[in-house]
Amino acid sequence: MRTLRLGILAVAVAGMATLIGCESLHPMGPSLVAQHMGDAVQANIAQQTENPNAAYDNTETPRIDPDTAATVMDRYYEKQSQEAAQQPQSIININAN
16 A cells, blocks of 8 residues: 555656656747746736725726717617517427337
Protein backbone atom coordinates (compact mmCIF):
# COMPACT_ATOMS: atom_id res chain seq x y z
CA MET A 1 0.00 0.00 0.00
CA ARG A 2 2.82 2.37 0.93
CA THR A 3 4.67 1.49 -2.27
CA LEU A 4 1.57 2.33 -4.32
CA ARG A 5 1.26 5.74 -2.67
CA LEU A 6 4.94 6.47 -3.25
CA GLY A 7 4.57 5.43 -6.88
CA ILE A 8 1.57 7.76 -7.37
CA LEU A 9 3.47 10.58 -5.69
CA ALA A 10 6.50 9.98 -7.93
CA VAL A 11 4.33 10.03 -11.06
CA ALA A 12 2.65 13.26 -9.94
CA VAL A 13 5.99 14.96 -9.27
CA ALA A 14 7.36 13.80 -12.62
CA GLY A 15 4.25 15.10 -14.38
CA MET A 16 4.57 18.51 -12.76
CA ALA A 17 8.26 18.69 -13.66
CA THR A 18 7.40 17.81 -17.26
CA LEU A 19 4.75 20.53 -17.47
CA ILE A 20 7.10 23.12 -16.03
CA GLY A 21 9.78 22.08 -18.49
CA CYS A 22 7.39 22.34 -21.44
CA GLU A 23 6.74 26.01 -20.72
CA SER A 24 10.42 26.91 -20.46
CA LEU A 25 11.33 24.96 -23.63
CA HIS A 26 8.69 26.53 -25.89
CA PRO A 27 10.50 27.15 -29.22
CA MET A 28 8.87 30.53 -29.95
CA GLY A 29 9.20 31.91 -26.44
CA PRO A 30 6.30 32.15 -24.02
CA SER A 31 2.92 31.41 -25.57
CA LEU A 32 0.22 34.07 -25.85
CA VAL A 33 -1.62 32.43 -23.00
CA ALA A 34 1.45 32.67 -20.81
CA GLN A 35 2.06 36.28 -21.85
CA HIS A 36 -1.45 37.38 -20.88
CA MET A 37 -1.96 35.09 -17.89
CA GLY A 38 -3.76 37.02 -15.16
CA ASP A 39 -4.60 40.14 -17.19
CA ALA A 40 -8.35 39.73 -16.63
CA VAL A 41 -7.84 39.22 -12.92
CA GLN A 42 -5.68 42.34 -12.72
CA ALA A 43 -8.33 44.34 -14.62
CA ASN A 44 -11.03 43.15 -12.22
CA ILE A 45 -8.90 44.05 -9.22
CA ALA A 46 -8.34 47.55 -10.64
CA GLN A 47 -12.07 48.07 -11.27
CA GLN A 48 -13.04 46.82 -7.81
CA THR A 49 -10.40 49.04 -6.22
CA GLU A 50 -11.82 52.04 -8.06
CA ASN A 51 -15.45 51.26 -7.12
CA PRO A 52 -16.00 48.31 -4.76
CA ASN A 53 -19.81 48.60 -4.98
CA ALA A 54 -20.05 48.80 -8.77
CA ALA A 55 -22.09 45.59 -8.96
CA TYR A 56 -24.74 47.10 -6.69
CA ASP A 57 -24.75 50.65 -8.07
CA ASN A 58 -26.97 51.58 -10.97
CA THR A 59 -24.62 54.29 -12.16
CA GLU A 60 -23.52 53.01 -15.58
CA THR A 61 -22.99 55.94 -17.88
CA PRO A 62 -25.12 55.71 -21.02
CA ARG A 63 -23.21 54.96 -24.19
CA ILE A 64 -25.94 56.11 -26.54
CA ASP A 65 -27.20 59.61 -27.17
CA PRO A 66 -30.73 60.40 -25.89
CA ASP A 67 -32.30 60.91 -29.34
CA THR A 68 -31.14 57.53 -30.61
CA ALA A 69 -32.24 55.87 -27.36
CA ALA A 70 -35.72 57.39 -27.73
CA THR A 71 -35.97 56.14 -31.31
CA VAL A 72 -34.90 52.63 -30.31
CA MET A 73 -37.37 52.51 -27.41
CA ASP A 74 -40.23 53.78 -29.60
CA ARG A 75 -39.48 51.07 -32.15
CA TYR A 76 -39.36 48.45 -29.38
CA TYR A 77 -42.70 49.52 -27.89
CA GLU A 78 -44.29 49.63 -31.36
CA LYS A 79 -43.18 46.06 -32.10
CA GLN A 80 -44.35 44.86 -28.69
CA SER A 81 -47.81 46.36 -29.15
CA GLN A 82 -48.38 44.45 -32.41
CA GLU A 83 -50.05 41.06 -32.32
CA ALA A 84 -47.73 38.16 -32.82
CA ALA A 85 -48.09 36.44 -36.17
CA GLN A 86 -49.82 33.09 -35.93
CA GLN A 87 -47.48 30.20 -36.52
CA PRO A 88 -48.91 27.40 -38.63
CA GLN A 89 -49.44 24.32 -36.54
CA SER A 90 -47.74 21.17 -37.63
CA ILE A 91 -48.92 17.71 -36.75
CA ILE A 92 -46.46 14.90 -37.12
CA ASN A 93 -47.78 11.36 -37.05
CA ILE A 94 -45.18 8.71 -36.40
CA ASN A 95 -46.25 5.13 -36.91
CA ALA A 96 -43.95 2.66 -35.20
CA ASN A 97 -45.57 -0.40 -36.79
